Amino acid sequence: MRVAVIGAGSVGVSICKELLHNGHDVLVIDRDATPERTSMVPAAEWIIGDACEISTLTSAALETYDHVVCATGDDKVNLVVSFLARTEFAVPRTVARVNNPRNEWLFDDSWGVDVAVSTPRLMTALVEEAVSVGEIVRLFEFQHGAAHMVELTLPETSPYAGARVGDVPLPDGTSLITILRDGQAIKPSPDEAIEAGDEILFICPPEAEHDLALTLNPESRTRLRGESEED
Numbered sequence: 001m002r003v004a005v006i007g008a009g010s011v012g013v014s015i016c017k018e019l020l021h022n023g024h025d026v027l028v029i030d031r032d033a034t035p036e037r038t039s040m041v042p043a044a045e046w047i048i049g050d051a052c053e054i055s056t057l058t059s060a061a062l063e064t065y066d067h068v069v070c071a072t073g074d075d076k077v078n079l080v081v082s083f084l085a086r087t088e089f090a091v092p093r094t095v096a097r098v099n100n101p102r103n104e105w106l107f108d109d110s111w112g113v114d115v116a117v118s119t120p121r122l123m124t125a126l127v128e129e130a131v132s133v134g135e136i137v138r139l140f141e142f143q144h145g146a147a148h149m150v151e152l153t154l155p156e157t158s159p160y161a162g163a164r165v166g167d168v169p170l171p172d173g174t175s176l177i178t179i180l181r182d183g184q185a186i187k188p189s190p191d192e193a194i195e196a197g198d199e200i201l202f203i204c205p206p207e208a209e210h211d212l213a214l215t216l217n218p219e220s221r222t223r224l225r226g227e228s229e230e231d
Contacts, residue, residue: 001024001025001066001067002024002025002027002064002065002066002067003019003024003025003026003027003065003066003067003068003069004026004027004028004029004060004062004065004067004068004069004085004091005019005026005027005028005029005044005068005069005071006029006030006051006068006069006070006071006072006077006078006081007029007030007051007070007071007072007073007077007097008028008030008032008033008037008038009071009072009073011071011073011097012028012030012069012071012072013037013040013041015069015071016028016041016044017040017041020041020043020044025045026041026043026044026045027044027045027046027047027060027065028041028044028045028046028047029046029047029049029051029056029057029060030046030048030051031048031049031050031051033046033048047059047060051077051081052077052080052081052084054084054088057081057084057085057088057089062085062089062091063089063090063091065091066091066092066093067091067092067093067094067095068081068082068085068091068093068094068095069094069095069096070082070094070095070096070097071097072097073097073099074099075098075099075100075103075106078096078097078098078099078107079096079106079107079111079113082094082096082107082111082112082113083111083112084112085112086112087112093114093115094112094113094114094115095113095114095115095116095117096113096115096116096117097117098116098117098118101118104116104118115142116141133153133155134152134153134154134155134157134158134213134216134217134219134220135152135213135217135220136150136151136152136209136210136212136213136220137150137151137152138150138209139151139201142203146205146206147203147204147205147206148203148204148205148206148209149177149201149202149203150201150202150203150204150209150212151199151200151201151202152199152200152202152212152213152216152217153197153198153199153200154194154195154196154197154198154199154200154216154217155196155217155219156196156197157217157219158196158216158217159218160194160215160216161194161195161196162193162194162195162196163193163194164190164191164192164193165179165188165189165190165191165192165193165194166190166191168194168215168216169215170202170204170212170215171204171208171211171212171215172205172208173204173205173208174202174203174204174205174208174212175202175203175204176188176200176201176202177201177202177203178200178201179192179194179198179199179200179201180198180199180200180201181195181197181198181199200216
């Protein structure tokens with residue numbers, strides 16, 4: 001797979017290292033890349049230039065890449081490059097980093113973004129996931145928010161503690177994808193029992209989150225953790 005990574009900061013360099021380790025071809029574009037940065041991932045191809053300039057992207061032959069990852073610390077740059085990658089170079093898939101949560105609403109298909117990764121939101125979700133029992137915690141969004149990955153730690157008071165997976169009435173469009181127990185990921189077959197303390201991961205539409213929480217924990221609040229009354 002050919003991947004163009006925009007931005008050679010600490011996030012961009014880390015992404016490049018992982019992609020190279022997994023055997024992918026990687027191009028890095030950054031206008032301020034230092035020799036120290038380039039030496040950290042010498043196996044990558046480098047272009048020193050402004051990725052917001054079509055001439056830079058043309059010289060990179062961006063149309064030959066399968067993915068563009070916009071990993072800079074500037075939301076404006078990430079949006080512009082995503083838009084150019086999609087509209088001018090027909091790149092099949094774009095992933096963009098969101099630095100300011102207030103800008104999340106912009107990172108959608110109208111700006112050419114397929115997947116938006118909000119570091120602040122993800123970190124908040126991981127903190128909440130560690131301390132929340134019986135409440136839905138949203139971990140990730142797919143298809144521009146049409147589907148969410150959520151987690152719930154099953155409380156002892158759940159009416160389905162000890163029940164078979166196949167006996168749990170899930171809301172429409174909801175799939176139980178894995179059960180985490182004692183450091184192990186368990187395949188959720190219909191006969192597998194869920195136990196108090198299990199961390200259960202689901203994919204569901206956003207409108208099903210509250211019903212899912214109330215099904216597994218009738219004492220659950222009707223709002224997601226971390227959301228204000230105005231959300």
